[in-house]
Amino acid sequence: MTRASKSDSKPRQIKLGAFLPGGGQHIAAWRHPDAPADGATNFEFHKQLALTAERGLFDAYFLADNLTVGLGAREGGNAKIAGFEPVTLFAALAPLTTHLGFIATASTTYEEPYTLARKFASLDLLSNGRAGWNVVTSAGDETARNFNRDVQPNHAERYARAHEHVETVKALWDSWEDDAFIRDKQSGRFYDKDKLHDIDHKGEHFSVKGPLNVPRPVQGHPVVVQAGQSEDGRGLAAHSAEVIFTAHQKLETAQEFYRDIKARVAEAGRDPDQVLIMPGVAPFVGRTEEEARAKYQQLNDLILPEDGVALLNGLAGQTLDIRGYPLDGPLPPSKETEGMKSRQALIRQIADEHNFTIRQLYQWVATARGHYTIVGSVTQVADQLEEWFTSEAADGFNILPPWLPGALDDFVDLVIPELQRRGLFRTAYEGRTLRENLGLRRPENPWTVARSTVLAAE
């Protein structure tokens, strides 16, 4: 039985995010002959990517974020070392597009709820309802040292703070009721003061009076996205998230995750159909499988060994230091830390499963950092997406083109039409807001609900 059979009128279709860091996803992407070497810091290039994603009818453009120069930076490595702050970049892209959503990553550990609520509300307003917030807790001591700390808060504390942060931000977004603004020139009444609310939040981590100085977002709330896979991460996702990005290598683990999250969402009293699970997929697509394999090989041949080592050290955080170990030998054992637990476990699992050497491992993860990599013909790629989608492993996918713009163009020009032909993907945007396109309900404002309850009782 597939989930598709559950729905009533409209057939269930795949939702698609496009993960498009200007420097490309693969560690050597910037060295690809078709890629602009300065893509990471080139605004016109990001504009081109956004327009291509919109041409492909993607739901959203998605960007990760670090509050440090990040992975491999110290070793002289790759193109992700410096680039745009995601909200600023997306604000600039919004007026140049009409339907594409923009999901920006922002940190609950190092940003204040008021500031964060405000910038996402502002992005939602200027984009006419196309903003999404990917909630992260920003692991790593290197990040902490840019924010007045020597070491990061521990994993549990980061997640406790994240829970409170997200709830505070949502309350701030509800400061204004939707119909609070009167703007009657004749009487001079600009707004209805009964429809503007302090939030008076006083919690363990934050004390925020409110109200927010931006109107309630067009979408009610920008779409809340989450990607943590640890126990704490799943708890946060079940409680707060509407879209969940996740990394899986195999159908079985993806299905297990899917079942687990949908069950947790139901336990939290929420509707499982209103939480979309979107694994990452890095596709190398060819007109034939051979063509796809050639593309895959071309990119892996461009990895410098020192960049590969830096990548693994970065992903494994403090659990591992492989510098000094022979590249063609096995991975040294791990240590316990407070970093990104889920990602570290995944890297280790891949190494163990394939019995990879260090060199084999970094070549393997260079494309997609642990996300599912598909190398195949148009039919093969579409078959795999269809299988995951129809067998309770995914509600959609976050597409991570290994290099840009070529791998995005391939997906839009080759795979999208095939998915459309199969009835698995839209042929036109359903709505104007990100929420409408994702099929997510607009959240009600609790103040408005409370008022109508009182009125109904009278």
Added chain:
Amino acid sequence: MTRASKSDSKPRQIKLGAFLPGGGQHIAAWRHPDAPADGATNFEFHKQLALTAERGLFDAYFLADNLTVGLGAREGGNAKIAGFEPVTLFAALAPLTTHLGFIATASTTYEEPYTLARKFASLDLLSNGRAGWNVVTSAGDETARNFNRDVQPNHAERYARAHEHVETVKALWDSWEDDAFIRDKQSGRFYDKDKLHDIDHKGEHFSVKGPLNVPRPVQGHPVVVQAGQSEDGRGLAAHSAEVIFTAHQKLETAQEFYRDIKARVAEAGRDPDQVLIMPGVAPFVGRTEEEARAKYQQLNDLILPEDGVALLNGLAGQTLDIRGYPLDGPLPPSKETEGMKSRQALIRQIADEHNFTIRQLYQWVATARGHYTIVGSVTQVADQLEEWFTSEAADGFNILPPWLPGALDDFVDLVIPELQRRGLFRTAYEGRTLRENLGLRRPENPWTVARSTVLAAE
């Protein structure tokens, strides 16, 4: 003697900022028949304003900012109660314009240096060098209560923190040397690691390791702007600012301020010609003086008394509570506080000087909150600007059109051509960056300077 006589080849010309909150400057601006009542939250309207400012060859679009619903909000008042976060808005406007600068206000009291440095560097990058940062310390307990505090830090502490904040941000902007990026596809060298620098800042208020994860801004540093007029404010301006916004009622006080700041700048070891002093001016322009007076009266007739009272209470902060006092009687006495000292003093000075009643005072400040208001024909307005500009009171002006879009259109269509005719204003942009148009030098990177000094010594 005018400063113009000092310059060498190019005649000195007026620099112009445009202060364009979408809701208009005058407290009743949104009620003006020509103004969109929803201007404050209407992105298309802000776009129209930016295009008009660029057509008028303004140096920059400037926006103030509050981290609270702010002035008068609790009383049900004016259109400034909710709107866009300035950096997000300016990022969205940047790709729709080509030469106009964007000066956004951001707080040293409630934002972290890393986050702030990053968003302005990102705005500078995506606008090709058109960003400016107006440094504020965000007075008021209402603001503090949105950021985990019950009361604001005192005035001296806010300014001490501001000094350290600005220096930290500048150091972060210098993390990357200008030529740090190699991007050589052949060798795989993306950047020169000798040209990437930790800042290792450990001060009284901040500890920031760096480096920043955005390349050095196109302008080296976004233009640093400041507007404090208190002793602490002037100290900060003399030490850090390149453009100073200021509020004066009379030529004499403007001249006194101008002389004082230029002397402080010289004392701080900086070049006084590289610090531009730009008083605010709110112009009601008509083809005749009568027409201008009619425009002035039309707008003042739209003020609701309760909004006028809320405005005065907001501006005076905790020094004054005029609720309960008769509108046609005098202002009650003030108290000492930790708020915005300079603005409070100015309001009191205006009331005393004109012997204003409460009603007269709020009508007077409703236009421009203490900035210089000119009501006159094109010739009269141009004469006044010329007088201030040529008698060491101003290097330019921050134009505050009382309502929008009409008063901006009037200025662009009537006053700008007259200033051009007199040779006082540009007829085309001189450069592409905000810094080039303002005639401000691009700051050198101290790391690069240190290296070339070493090389020269060898």
